[in-house]
Amino acid sequence: VGGGVAGLTTATFTARAGLDTIVVDTDESILTRNAHLENVPGFPGGINSRRFLDLLAEQADESGVRRETGLVTDVERPDDDADAFDVRAVEDSAVGDSDETRVFRTDAVVAASWSDASYLNGLGVETRDAGSKTYVVVDELGRTDVEGVYAAGRLTEKYHQAVVAAGHGAEVGLTVVHDSDVAYYHDWVTPEGYFTDRGRDVPPGCEEIDAAERETRHADARARMREAIADPHPEPQRTHPSLVDDELGRLDE
Numbered sequence: 001v002g003g004g005v006a007g008l009t010t011a012t013f014t015a016r017a018g019l020d021t022i023v024v025d026t027d028e029s030i031l032t033r034n035a036h037l038e039n040v041p042g043f044p045g046g047i048n049s050r051r052f053l054d055l056l057a058e059q060a061d062e063s064g065v066r067r068e069t070g071l072v073t074d075v076e077r078p079d080d081d082a083d084a085f086d087v088r089a090v091e092d093s094a095v096g097d098s099d100e101t102r103v104f105r106t107d108a109v110v111a112a113s114w115s116d117a118s119y120l121n122g123l124g125v126e127t128r129d130a131g132s133k134t135y136v137v138v139d140e141l142g143r144t145d146v147e148g149v150y151a152a153g154r155l156t157e158k159y160h161q162a163v164v165a166a167g168h169g170a171e172v173g174l175t176v177v178h179d180s181d182v183a184y185y186h187d188w189v190t191p192e193g194y195f196t197d198r199g200r201d202v203p204p205g206c207e208e209i210d211a212a213e214r215e216t217r218h219a220d221a222r223a224r225m226r227e228a229i230a231d232p233h234p235e236p237q238r239t240h241p242s243l244v245d246d247e248l249g250r251l252d253e
Helices: 005-016 049-062 118-123 162-179 211-229
Strands: 022-025 066-069 071-076 085-090 101-106 109-111 127-130 133-136 149-151 188-191 206-209
Touching: 005 022, 005 049, 005 109, 005 162, 022 101, 049 066, 049 211, 071 118, 109 162, 149 162, 206 211
Parallel strands: 022 066, 109 149, 188 206
Antiparallel strands: 071 085, 085 101, 127 133
């Protein structure tokens, strides 16, 4: 639940490990209010925050993540399956006007939405109130006190920084993977022979590629990054919605 930095990173790791993964989001991350993202490793000149989110979404898509637009209103245990969860979502007023309620049945739930966790109330997930904010209480790997429910990013009281949200999202995603029954070692792409030339099978989650495939992927990555940052982002800058007459905080520039 939540398609910002933490949610998309979690989803990328679970999907790459072979878990069917759905992200339900209102399609607006608070990161879009950032004027220029300047402290994410690997971008010495910084990067447009909306472009950064676009790249995260593109990566999630290519990893097999299914993304759905909607506002999650509650999560509950269905009567016919005590080990599953029914995630209920309606179309958010900021992105549409439908009253349709959709239900997604899942084996696990990751809460990565900032700053609302009220949809977990029916499950009795432990939270902590701090002024106007409510945080989800998790262990050191992102598990809540309800089996099968996890939380990632700012919602768990992590520092309000994109790279921190990404790192925690990755960690929680790996926790979900290790708690599942999927065979998994590491998410590594290695040169050909890294494992096999040492008499080892390629472990689950890993891949060996030869020199030709490696260069193909490098060339594709260079071309895609050049295309991604060649032009200004088409969407307007966001600010706090209270400052403008727009639900999404779009500036009229």
